[in-house]
Amino acid sequence: MTLSELSPLSLPLLVLGAALIVLLADIALPKNGGRHLGLFMAAAFAAIFGASFFLDSSGRVFDGVWVGGDFTLFFDRVFLLAGTLACLGSLDHVARHMPGRQGEYYLLLAASVLGMMLLPGARDLILLVVCFELMGMPLYLLAGWAKTDDTRGRGKNAAEAALKFYLVGAVSSVFLLLGLALVVGMSGTTSIEALGHMRHSALFDLGLLTLFGGMGFKIGVVPFHMWVPDTYEGAPTPFVAFLSVAPKAAGFAALTVVFLAGFHVPSGSFMPLMLLLAATTMIVGNLFALRQESAKRLLAYSGITQVGYMLLAFATGTRLGTAMLLFYLLGYTVTNIGAFMVIEATASGDQGEDRVSDFDGLYARSPALALAMLLFLLSLAGIPFVVGFWAKLYVFIAAWEAGHGVLVFLGAVLAVVALFYYMRIARAMYMNEPKDTSPIKTPFGVKLAIAICLAGVVGMGAYPAPFLEQAMLASRSLFG
Amino acid sequence: MSLPIELALVALFTPAAMAVILALVPPLRRTGRPAAWLSVLAASISLGASVWLFADQLGHPSRDLLESVRWLPHAGAAMANVGLRIDGISAGMTLVVTLVAFCVQVFSLDYMRSEPAADLGRYFTYHSFFIFSMLLLVLAPNLLQLFFGWELVGLTSYLLIGFYFKKPSAAKAAVKAFWVTKLADTGLLLALVVLYTHTGGFEWTSHPGAEVATIITLLLFVAVMGKSAQFPLHVWLPDAMEGPTPVSALLHAATMVAAGVYLIVRTNPLFAQAEFTREVMVWIGSFTAVFAAVIACVQTDIKKVLAYSTCSQLGYMVAALGAGSVMGGYFHLTTHAFFKALLFLAAGSVIHAVHSNEMSDMGGLWKRMKLTTIVFVIGSVSLAGIPGLAGFFSKDLILEGMLESGHTVPWLMLLGAAFLTAFYMGRVLFTAFFGELSEKAKHAHEGGWEMQLPLVLLAIPALGAGYFASRFAGMWHLEYELHLNLEAGAASGLAILGFAVAYVMYGRGAPVATPAILRPIAKLAASGVLDRFYEGLYRVLGLKLAGAVGFFDRYVVDGLMNLSGYLALTAGQKLRRLQSGNVRDYVFVVAFAIFALSAFGILR
């Protein structure tokens, strides 16, 4: 085995390299130099993102245990994008709250991204579960990232958020393992490609469903979603921005690899179940979001709703549906990170407060932030000319082609319900009088992150075609 | 384009142009008298053209000209045209309209002198517009254009009745007039719809079949009842007297209210196919003639007397047309236009002098206003149908036609009405113009020449129009022959009797008391039973129902919409409790869900 055989893994390896540099630098650098580590990590993610356009990352590694291609490339870019934005957004927050331990934050973030990037290419269940956990474990720590001496407000909430996240996550991991045990036990192989030809038995199916449950935790599908609002509310906002998109994308990547590329399940026997879950997720997310007072919590429930739409795309089990799922994930990434970044910029009081009412009169305090937030909200609601519209529409098209007309109708109506609570924020921003008229000083990193997200939301909204083409390519490379 | 068409265009569009100019150039309109004079100028041009047109038509009695352009498209072709139709009937009516309108405008110059300049300008703008709309109706080549003009004159009527819009009673009267006529006009609108659907056009010469013709003509007649104030849709006309008196003369006596009759004359080919409709017309017309005449006998307001008189005379015309006497109806329309306009203007002259509408405030005006008295006598006598004057010829024609068609009872009713007509006109004459000089009349004097000239102008045809009946009949392609027989004598005799009775009762300067025999009727008329009925209908079917619909929409239909929102929001709030915050619950849900999924997987 030569080093050149590892070339498909170049992107994850580069991330690994960057992470190691951060690790070493964190040890070497003086304590107050942590901010530079964040900048470095952001730059590294961005550079690797740029490199992804030049490096050939297709090919099989380790006898097909890991397979690179357009599919992995698409996801890698999503993760790198999310990583870049998260680092940028975190710069100020981390420096302010944990000035002494900034390196660890970025290291953990890099580790998680590394896990995610390896996930879509994994064609072996062992690798899959290792990647899954590599992605997941740093997240628990990051969720609880707060001053330990901060016994009120933010710190306390962060600890609670992390604990809940962790406990539900740990149990889910066990279920994931249980599922794998059943699947591997019944089939005798860990190769995902080989699993596709297995005869289904009761225990085997049981294993698959348990596996699905274990992964469903990560994407926050109802009823595995209950940690989501609590964690989002309590955890540091820039991290939540990352948490709300990247693990979701990774989770769907894993689901797609296992269930679509592997077992071709949703197109067959489990489809009604998936559709049921998709519908439930959409409805529950919406209903709970209606009366939320915390903006982060509101977006958490809204995120659950969005998962419902993604699950609908996933449940088609078709190549088209998968392409639409990928596009949805891409659009959702820029939109949701952007929205959380605005919350970070707006409602970053030290009490951990982030009420919807904190947005009162944002228009007067910072027109640019307000406009950005409005566009993000419109995108989340699926309104034309921002990316969210196309994302929903493509999902609907795919679902329609797969014959799920009723769910399309349900989804379309629920999108309107969702508009109600998104508009609560918009209304506060534009129609209410500000309680505090002081202008908002947005940190540079957050500003940059918002700008990038905004460009994505508007750009893809105005001209979605090339991005859709990429998603189609990625989908094709998975399905062959 | 031939000469008559050009003349008609001039007659039609000179006042139209004037109305547009006055409407669009407020500074000009607000100058008052200059604007008024401009309007009179336009009216006189229009009158001149009409006279020429009429004279030309007299020279070619059988000429029937049609000039039209496409107005509404249908499937690339024409659905309806607009244009001019010039024959004897329209030429005659054009002359009547422009003549009376001209007289009224001149009269108004003095009568309305004290109005503020801006209002005066507005007044004459409406008048110019009225000439245009009325001629649009008169010269219409098809029913659609006729309807167009029909509604526009209705609009001018509304605007002119409401001229003193600051006066609540005037405002109310204007709106009432519009509502009642608009309700009736719905019939005409539907008639258009039916006519077009069944014949593919709006021509009144078409033959849609007897049944459809009956439907159409009945619908048309509903409109006629509104416009020409036939019972029970006459209620707006007395109230319309709230407008300035010259307006009453022009619109609500001479021309506009006669439009209904004109409509029937024009669409006679359709009415000829509908026997049932004509029967209805005979009875409603006759009843209106008597009914309105009776009420006229108990009025003390001089304009109200004349208004009910108009109602009654329109009843004559409608009955005549129902009986098939087109000549009678149309001729009476013409003569009535002259003498009733004359009467109204004379009354206006009196009102102008004594500043009151009440006959009790008048009395002995002969001593102060010689000319007015003379013309009023001419008008009254002509209206009553005393032989030799215009009214006699036309009324006689009607009664004869009625008898000829075998409608004896209606004939008797009309005879009764003839008696009553003479009686109430005599009553007005004797109480207002003769006897003791009343307090208010002491300082009365004739108006300026602007007021006197029209009176003289109109007195001439009121006296002599009857002698041209056969000439007109030729123009109108109708038969006319004067029969001096017993039946005709009966009417004349009754008319003279009526005057005699009036003289006996009021001739010696007695106050305007209601004759004892008519007291119950007076009471009934004063209580306004029909008005109250309509008002009740309006309150219950209109306002109450509207209120109910408003409530229903606001609180039930919209309530259901709101309810759905409320339910969602409440559910959202209640459901939040499920998210307890206790992580052990979360874990339990995860475990339970996985078991449920597994159960699904196994039991599937």
Next chain:
Amino acid sequence: MIPHALLILVAAPFVAALILLAVPQRMRLVTRLVSLSAALISAGLSVWVAASWDMARGGFQFDERYPVVPSLGIEMHLAANGWSAALLVLTGLIIVGGVLASWTQERRDQEFYMLLLVLVAGVFGVFVCQDLFILFLFYEIAVLPMYILIGIWGSQGKVEPRGPFKFVYEFLDVGGREYAAMKLTLMLLVGSAAILVAILALYSEAGGTTFDMIALARHHFDPATQKLYFPMVWLGFGALAGVFPFHTWSPDGHAAAPTAVSMLHAGVLMKLGAFGVMRVGMVLMPEGAIAWAPIVGGVAVINIVYGAFGAMGQKDLKYIVAYSSVSHMGVVMLGAATLTVDGWNGAIFQMVAHGVMTGLFFALVGLIYGKTHTRWVPKMGGFGRIMPGIASFFTLASLSSLALPGTAGFIAELLVFIGAWQSGHPVWAVAGAAGAFITAVYVLRAVKRIFWGEGPSEEFAKLGDAKHVEWGALVLLGAAILVFGFWPAPILDLIDATSTRLVQALYPLVLAVNP
């Protein structure tokens, strides 16, 4: 020939909105002039399109295609048929009038104009767009700015909690501007959800290769599909057209909205709904339309009569006008439901007529409200004395509303009633005519109460008539009412050319029964 005429027409307001982003807030006149010039460009091009639309050739003209998402067959296909041309003119008139009417808008004027322009770009887009999908897009763009426009610049009202659902009214702030804005947005978007589903159904059934309506019209959809999806299109678009019982957003929305927004919304936006029903529903799904026509027409009749009574039951001036819109849109839907040439001519012409009329109405109501700060009719009276010009124009709008000949409203209603009778539903025609009478009752009552009679009371005695720029909107729209009323041929010819062709192609059966 102007190249890219339709694109420019649609894009001009949008570009102007972007330009306004760069204009400093304090340059108020520049803001207005930019908006006005965009409105004038679009209006001018609309008139040009209408004038140079080739009647003899018919069909779709000024074809322009710009690919958007080729892989799904989505392209921006712009073209105008006679209907589009007529409605473009209407939209042009209303937006120019709207910009003029909001000239005195003080608060956050720049954003106001931006949103207004974006909205109108959407409206223009819907009328000329031949791609079903892009049409939907434009439709959304036209609907959504309403939320903000009403929410920020709207006026606050209050509805007393009563009735069977009293607790709901106590819970929600019914009548408030945010309530109105939210209700409007949610109801219309639920409608658009139904539209979206129907669009996807048509797209998918026709092979999933194109959204082009002209191409889709050639595809014969399965009758069962048509019957299933026609009502979705009808109610989906119909929500915007105020179809009973989904009209309840309209009174609250129009009452709360600022002047120009009410003008645009009642004037053109509601037409989008009716236009959508005809263009998408009745043209693409003729068999579905035939099956549903009795119900569509019946509901339209309910709209006419119910809306008219609803208007009579109001005391708030804006609610009167708003309910009258519900009633008049019923006439449009009735015309559409007749599936006859004359009915369709009438329906489209009624869109134009009602658009101009209601635009004028709302402009006037805005002026009156701006002066008196009340919309409560019983408080008014005798205003004819102090504002004669407003009184005249109000009367003119009222006359058009009650379909008096000489105003645009008459021709529209006559054609619709004729169509109704032709289609074998005399009851529709009779009920429609009755609706016109009820309209006469309530509008004249309103005129009497506001402008006539005694008054004005002390507090209003010093108020004046409309001023300078405000006349612009009034004269423009008033003139349009009269011109269309006296000489409808230029517009009606355009409409007729398209209606004739469509009805002959789509509804030969209906034609055969009623020649």
Next chain:
Amino acid sequence: MPLAAWVILAAALFSIGLYGVTSRRGAIGILLSVELMANAVNLLFISFGRYRGDHLGQVFTLFAVALTVAEVVIGLALVILLHRVRRSDVRVDEVKELHG
């Protein structure tokens, strides 16, 4: 012992663990219960592996053990964190500031 017996044993262990997770109030107890569940799964891996006669189960178990250990370490870290910020014993059912 036949496979079924091992499976039943694993299931029993798993159930006990699950019961512990959902019923224990102390954080440490919950962590222990999670560990019990994880070991039940490991048992299952090995039993299946033995039953099939390959090493796959054991390989998987090695990975699983490593992962579980890492996870528990993180869990302990979080418990300490929570203890510090709350300044009291960590009773998970009292940690519910975030809810609704």
